[in-house]
Amino acid sequence: MQSEYPERAQPLANEEVEPQILELAQQAAALKQLKKGANEATKTLNRGIAELVIIAADTTPLEIVLHLPLLCEDKNVPYVFVKSKVDLGRMCGTSRNVVACSIIKDKNSRINQNITYLKDLCERLQINQEA
Numbered sequence: 001m002q003s004e005y006p007e008r009a010q011p012l013a014n015e016e017v018e019p020q021i022l023e024l025a026q027q028a029a030a031l032k033q034l035k036k037g038a039n040e041a042t043k044t045l046n047r048g049i050a051e052l053v054i055i056a057a058d059t060t061p062l063e064i065v066l067h068l069p070l071l072c073e074d075k076n077v078p079y080v081f082v083k084s085k086v087d088l089g090r091m092c093g094t095s096r097n098v099v100a101c102s103i104i105k106d107k108n109s110r111i112n113q114n115i116t117y118l119k120d121l122c123e124r125l126q127i128n129q130e131a
Contacts, residue, residue: 008066009057009081011125017118018082022091024118025054027111028103029093036092038065041102045071051115052078052103052122056085059099068100078122 005012013021028034035044044050045068053072055065072079082088089098103115 005057005081005083006062008062009055011122011129012057012081012083013122013125017080017121017125020121021054021080021082021118022087024052024103024111024114025088025101026091026093027114029091031106031109031111033104033106033109033111034092035102035104036089036094036098038068038100041068041100042071044102044104045075045077048075049104050075050077050102051105052080052119053100054088054103055079055081055100056088056098057081057083058085065100078119078126080122080125 025034035041041050041053045053053068055068059065069079085097085099088101089096092098092101106112109115
């Protein structure tokens with residue numbers, strides 16, 4: 001299944017992790033803790049308020065989001081690719097496709113435990129992809 005997505009779209013979330021990531025994006029959107037779009041994700045990374053960056057693997061051309069993994073690695077922020085920009089847009093609460101989004105920090109948020117859990121999962125995915 002991963003072969004139908006570009007090789008550069010790594011780490012790609014598997015079938016068990018992707019629904020959890022999309023659910024977290026939906027919860028973050030409801031709490032106004034989500035920034036939608038590649039430009040907004042870049043801004044949150046530069047400001048140091050990004051917790052997790054989610055990128056759509058079916059973005060065309062993929063080059064419009066490939067600066068995000070480099071920026072995430074510079075800022076020590078975990079990132080993950082999901083399969084569909086349509087699903088990502090739906091979970092972000094819009095009727096449009098979303099190629100990238102960023103979950104931002106909030107000390108008093110009720111989803112901080114979920115964010116921490118999924119950040120660890122995404123970091124493990126990254127390590128497994130590199131090995």
